[in-house]
Amino acid sequence: MTTNSASTPTIRQRIRALFSRIWEPYRSVPLLGWLIAALVAVGLEQLVGLPLARGLGLTKIPALFGAVVILSKPALTPSALLFTTLIYILPIGIVARFTAPLTNRIAAKLAEYPLVVTALVHLVLLYAVLHIWCDITDYRLLVARLAMISIILTLSLNVVNGYMGEFSCSHPGFMSIGAYVASAFTIVLFVSENRFGEALLPPALGPYMFPLALMLGGLISAFGALLVAIPSFRTRGDYLAIISLAFMFIVKSFFENMEVVGGARGISNQPDYATLPIVFLWTILSIWIINNFVRSTMGKALNAVRDGELAANAMTVDTRKTKMTAFLFAAFWAGVAGGLFAHVLRYINPDSFGIRKLAEVLAMVYFGGLNSVTGSVVGAVGLSLISEALRPLDIFKWIIIPIMLILIMIYRPTGLIAFTEFNVEKIFLPKGRAPEGAEHASA
Amino acid sequence: MEFFFQQLINALQLGSFYALIAIGYSMVYGVLLLFNFAHGDVFMVGAYIGFFVSSALLGLNIFGALALPLSVTLSLVLVLTLIISMALNSIVGMLVERIGYRPLRDAPRASAAITGLMIGIILETGNLAILGPQRRSFPELIQSATINIAGVSFTNKKILIVFISILLTLALHQFVRHTKWGMAMRAMAYDYVVVPLMGISTNKIALMTFALGSALAAAAGILYGVAYPVLDPNMGILFGWKAFVAAILGGRGSILGAGLAGFLLGFIEIFVATIFPSTMRNLIAFGIILIILTFRPHGFFGEPFSAQLRL
Amino acid sequence: MPLLEVHDMTHFFGGLRAVHDYNLSIEPGQIRGLIGPNGAGKTTIFNLITGIYHPTEGEILLNGEEITRLEPNQIADRGLGRTFQNLRLWRYLSVLDHVKMARYSKLTYGLTGAFFGTSKRVREEKATDKLAMDLLELVGIPHLADQIVTNLPYGAQRRVELARALATEPKVLFLDEPTAGMNPEELIQMMAIIRQVHSEIGMAIYLIEHRMKVVMDLCEIIQTLNFGEVIAEGTPEEIRNDPGVIEAYLGKEVVI
Numbered sequence A: 001m002t003t004n005s006a007s008t009p010t011i012r013q014r015i016r017a018l019f020s021r022i023w024e025p026y027r028s029v030p031l032l033g034w035l036i037a038a039l040v041a042v043g044l045e046q047l048v049g050l051p052l053a054r055g056l057g058l059t060k061i062p063a064l065f066g067a068v069v070i071l072s073k074p075a076l077t078p079s080a081l082l083f084t085t086l087i088y089i090l091p092i093g094i095v096a097r098f099t100a101p102l103t104n105r106i107a108a109k110l111a112e113y114p115l116v117v118t119a120l121v122h123l124v125l126l127y128a129v130l131h132i133w134c135d136i137t138d139y140r141l142l143v144a145r146l147a148m149i150s151i152i153l154t155l156s157l158n159v160v161n162g163y164m165g166e167f168s169c170s171h172p173g174f175m176s177i178g179a180y181v182a183s184a185f186t187i188v189l190f191v192s193e194n195r196f197g198e199a200l201l202p203p204a205l206g207p208y209m210f211p212l213a214l215m216l217g218g219l220i221s222a223f224g225a226l227l228v229a230i231p232s233f234r235t236r237g238d239y240l241a242i243i244s245l246a247f248m249f250i251v252k253s254f255f256e257n258m259e260v261v262g263g264a265r266g267i268s269n270q271p272d273y274a275t276l277p278i279v280f281l282w283t284i285l286s287i288w289i290i291n292n293f294v295r296s297t298m299g300k301a302l303n304a305v306r307d308g309e310l311a312a313n314a315m316t317v318d319t320r321k322t323k324m325t326a327f328l329f330a331a332f333w334a335g336v337a338g339g340l341f342a343h344v345l346r347y348i349n350p351d352s353f354g355i356r357k358l359a360e361v362l363a364m365v366y367f368g369g370l371n372s373v374t375g376s377v378v379g380a381v382g383l384s385l386i387s388e389a390l391r392p393l394d395i396f397k398w399i400i401i402p403i404m405l406i407l408i409m410i411y412r413p414t415g416l417i418a419f420t421e422f423n424v425e426k427i428f429l430p431k432g433r434a435p436e437g438a439e440h441a442s443a
Numbered sequence B: 001m002e003f004f005f006q007q008l009i010n011a012l013q014l015g016s017f018y019a020l021i022a023i024g025y026s027m028v029y030g031v032l033l034l035f036n037f038a039h040g041d042v043f044m045v046g047a048y049i050g051f052f053v054s055s056a057l058l059g060l061n062i063f064g065a066l067a068l069p070l071s072v073t074l075s076l077v078l079v080l081t082l083i084i085s086m087a088l089n090s091i092v093g094m095l096v097e098r099i100g101y102r103p104l105r106d107a108p109r110a111s112a113a114i115t116g117l118m119i120g121i122i123l124e125t126g127n128l129a130i131l132g133p134q135r136r137s138f139p140e141l142i143q144s145a146t147i148n149i150a151g152v153s154f155t156n157k158k159i160l161i162v163f164i165s166i167l168l169t170l171a172l173h174q175f176v177r178h179t180k181w182g183m184a185m186r187a188m189a190y191d192y193v194v195v196p197l198m199g200i201s202t203n204k205i206a207l208m209t210f211a212l213g214s215a216l217a218a219a220a221g222i223l224y225g226v227a228y229p230v231l232d233p234n235m236g237i238l239f240g241w242k243a244f245v246a247a248i249l250g251g252r253g254s255i256l257g258a259g260l261a262g263f264l265l266g267f268i269e270i271f272v273a274t275i276f277p278s279t280m281r282n283l284i285a286f287g288i289i290l291i292i293l294t295f296r297p298h299g300f301f302g303e304p305f306s307a308q309l310r311l
Numbered sequence C: 001m002p003l004l005e006v007h008d009m010t011h012f013f014g015g016l017r018a019v020h021d022y023n024l025s026i027e028p029g030q031i032r033g034l035i036g037p038n039g040a041g042k043t044t045i046f047n048l049i050t051g052i053y054h055p056t057e058g059e060i061l062l063n064g065e066e067i068t069r070l071e072p073n074q075i076a077d078r079g080l081g082r083t084f085q086n087l088r089l090w091r092y093l094s095v096l097d098h099v100k101m102a103r104y105s106k107l108t109y110g111l112t113g114a115f116f117g118t119s120k121r122v123r124e125e126k127a128t129d130k131l132a133m134d135l136l137e138l139v140g141i142p143h144l145a146d147q148i149v150t151n152l153p154y155g156a157q158r159r160v161e162l163a164r165a166l167a168t169e170p171k172v173l174f175l176d177e178p179t180a181g182m183n184p185e186e187l188i189q190m191m192a193i194i195r196q197v198h199s200e201i202g203m204a205i206y207l208i209e210h211r212m213k214v215v216m217d218l219c220e221i222i223q224t225l226n227f228g229e230v231i232a233e234g235t236p237e238e239i240r241n242d243p244g245v246i247e248a249y250l251g252k253e254v255v256i
């Protein structure tokens, strides 16, 4: 007994030591290195993925890193794991590690240019990876776009629930306003169908007007947010939560009663404007703007209102304006996300924006982490992918995901990555000098 | 006029369900300052427990030997079903507290709200997984009869449902007013810190609060089964959220307030549905709630909450 | 003309008359004190002047301009900065962010700057950074700039509050028991800081204190409050010998 209990920690320590030894050389890989390595991996998949998958006895390339295959056909587990190892883990591991000196040098060079240039280089690479990855199946394309829309939603909800510390439940409502407005805009103007008749403008113009549709949706949604923002001057916390919840129900049943937009049956035939690059651009734009906002002193006023409204007020902070900004800003982005959502699925109905959606977005915010841009990205992408990967489990998925979230709430009540600042200037920088030296030291 | 009275009874019946569920929300909210978002699904579980208990009682025919008239047998079954299901469902409630909320006692309240949401989803999915998606019809425990009072006719079921709910509400009110446990609950609602000083453990009070709320939810579930005899796993969602709104409308931790707000919600819905198309029901009901809360931000019976709210 | 004037201010909390016919006049650069037993209404007077409550009766003038009904943020922006008796710091913000936050109304980059990170914003935030660091230097905690306030010892938290109040560029600085809960060493440091702040910036200071030594040493004029009414006003010497003041403090072990 005694030896047993004494040896457990050492095994754990040994495993930990092993991991940190494997990880050691990767500490000096800059973001650029990871992106290039990922690019190599997806390129490899594009070139030899299909023959390799067939060779391993899989019918096609595993869509989500083999998770779906493992859960639906457990017998193929070794093949799926092998595929993921050969296509992703090994190539990324090797390329990231051995190009590190080079990528560090490039990153150092890039650091001399304005931040915009550096950011653009990284974004182009990131987009390339995403594009090639999604090229394999339409399913990936769908998952990726929905995951990015979730990022916008989660981040914007985090502005109110995390940064300002309210418990707002109206996000599905804002989202549906954006979705319906943008859909009506594009369908009326650019699509000939039964409900709204002939297209009013040449359809070729449509994609260029799409940003306008999204912004219109966002603005009207922000206008609707006044209904929640104004009561927030007088009441906070629980009662505001109820007000926002009532707002969500009102919007939902409003659209259920609007026969012009299909009532409970919903509205379809949205044009296919929400392509991968478009969704990508809007996601990056939202991250950039929201991150800018929350890092400014104006944005940190949200935190001051959360942590002590009275003191904020006495320190010259205009708390009303701050609350108003937070609600309207968040609603704007939720509306934009809704517009994108409608044009990705190309069909919406009021039920898409109910309690289930609310539970989903709240889960993403609190899973990823409050008051954190990184947390929201991780929460949105993480939960989207997990939810897709568990699809073969059918309804048991809805037992596993909640249990996972409960555990996270118990062990990390504010979420995985909470209360951090996303420092754009730092992430592009080259990493630790002299990787060889570090390697020798640890060996 | 007759139409009006019938609608009145309908409103009272619908209000009974909201009231019974809202009281459960309100107690948990008052005592622990938690949103128990799983409560609507606890109501659903209660209805299913009632379904199985009553089916079992009828199937076993335990009163068969007594050769009682059918109506008496059914009444006995109803009473037994209520008692057994309330007891069983309070165990469910206590489990929810123990597993989902106690570990989060000192965490931010929003985290606990998320846990509640997730427990609700687990309960719904668990039901779906075990019993399948088909709806079940609740056994007929009250023989339908039409009563005619002063020219207005309504079914005995509705009267009984309203009667039982009011009875339960008042019983709970008495319990909270006059027993040691009830006093401790109120003390805790008033000040979180003093209860441990009184030598009563916070955890016990929390368990009891959940048990009581869940028992009432089971009663609501059974009465719901008696009224509209179909059950489905998602029945708790919308019902639960509406009752939750009623609880807040009633005011923090006020049992009678929650009960009254539950009835109020029933009235709003039923009368809206008689005047406007029934699809507008939610729209107008929630519109009214939004207006009420905008102008009376602390509900009807609640006090303005202050720094003592632990966020 | 006095910098700040209060005329016949009365305030009720429900049926409780917390402040009665209160008058005040502060000259630029003056240091004044407000003393009185617990519950006398001292904090309430601060809250009324800084706009947290609006008085039932009376008027408040700053530089001859009426500010009675303004919101706290407007009053603070016009030059009444304050600290709180029970620290009111923001739990998750760093020390530097606390001080910067008090510059809120002085920032001009607006939402455009906040959303798009314009060069104007970058400039203003840099300038604010520098100003905030200077103030932290002044109160002696520049090394704590990046700390989250909850991790700091009590004395340091009081200094953060002071620096934050200074960042609003007060013409009158209201200090509500700035040395409460401090040990003798911290107390001496705090007094030195207050003196230094006063000599460097030269604003008027109005402070509430229970420790007579602090008030007597720092203030030129002291008001004594009891049950919401001023019972004595004068130099430290006069207050020390006022029978009414001694009466009000009877039963409390205070050495005047």
Ligand SMILES: Nc1ncnc2c1ncn2[C@@H]1O[C@H](COP(=O)(O)OP(=O)(O)OP(=O)(O)O)[C@@H](O)[C@H]1O
Residues within 6 Å of the ligand: C013, C016, C018, C036, C037, C038, C039, C040, C041, C042, C043, C044, C045, C085
């Ligand atoms: N918001 C409020 N509502 C009702 N009564 C209040 C409120 N704030 C203060 N009071 C009451 O007003 C009176 C004066 O309180 P105040 O806090 O101004 O006293 P104080 O002189 O600052 O005392 P201390 O030395 O303890 O800080 C007290 O009786 C207090 O209970």
Ligand SMILES: [Mg+2]
Residues within 6 Å of the ligand: C042, C043, C044, C085
């Ligand atoms: Mg005081």
